[in-house]
Amino acid sequence: MKTITSRDNPLYKDLKHLAGSSQARRKAGQTLLDGVHLCQSYLALRGAPLHCIVAEGALANPEVADIIMQCESAHAYVTAMPDALYNALSQVEHGVGLMFLIATPVLAAPGVLTASAVLLDNLQDPGNVGSILRSAAAAGITQVYCSSGTAFCWSPKVLRAAMGAHFVVDIHENVDLAELVKAAAIPVLATSGYATQRLYDVDLARPVAWLLGHEGQGVAHDLLALATHQVVIPHLGQIESLNVAACAAVCFFEQLRQIQSK
The missing domain is CATH 3.40.1280.10 (SPOUT methyltransferase, trefoil knot domain)
Structure with a gap:
């Protein structure tokens, strides 16, 4: 697990841009999942994220700790940061302090509708x-x-x-x-x-x-x-x-x- 302490960190700047701009998310083909439920669902259904980001204040949370352990076992990047930096990224008020950076799926062009x-x-x-x-x-x-x-x-x-x-x-x-x-x-x-x-x-x-x-x-x-x-x-x-x-x-x-x- 790595730690970010500065708003000038390049990764933090990229995350801040993604968090605040739909255009940036579309251009990068990436988005942020905020909260334990979304992160758990992603792990169970899609696997490891590109990056797991956690607030230092959430490290003692058992659910967060379990998700971090799964990410590290899958060799995904994990980065912690002070709560103040994390809260500037998160759009969830009073959230747990965990988010995933993921790639948005790229699908083939639509075919003929045959299923509901x-x-x-x-x-x-x-x-x-x-x-x-x-x-x-x-x-x-x-x-x-x-x-x-x-x-x-x-x-x-x-x-x-x-x-x-x-x-x-x-x-x-x-x-x-x-x-x-x-x-x-x-x-x-x-x-x-x-x-x-x-x-x-x-x-x-x-x-x-x-x-x-x-x-x-x-x-x-x-x-x-x-x-x-x-x-x-x-x-x-x-x-x-x-x-x-x-x-x-x-x-x-x-x-x-x-x-x-x-």
């Missing part, structure tokens, strides 16, 4: 994107395709909201969703508050692609026109619509219910 998938059209809120990834993973959906206008999936806020889902799903970003939908070999279901077909009246016991849109404007009109079905989730009361992440969870688990009922 999620298509995200211009979703802006990182919390919504992360929640949708988490629900998709929990429902057994492993393919996610994001338009260029969707929040960067490897940002700290999306990572925290997804709670490890990133490590069990394949996330394709900057995808031309129109071309993907046109070539799809499975039904594409777009959610819309103006649709007349109820979600519960559609046969979902088969692979489908879920097309979810912007929090305020919904799925773009050109994509809606390409979808096989436009579906609505019936609801009571005076609320106009569901939050997109809640809508996604209802859709995914209705599909799972139908599959398991066969």
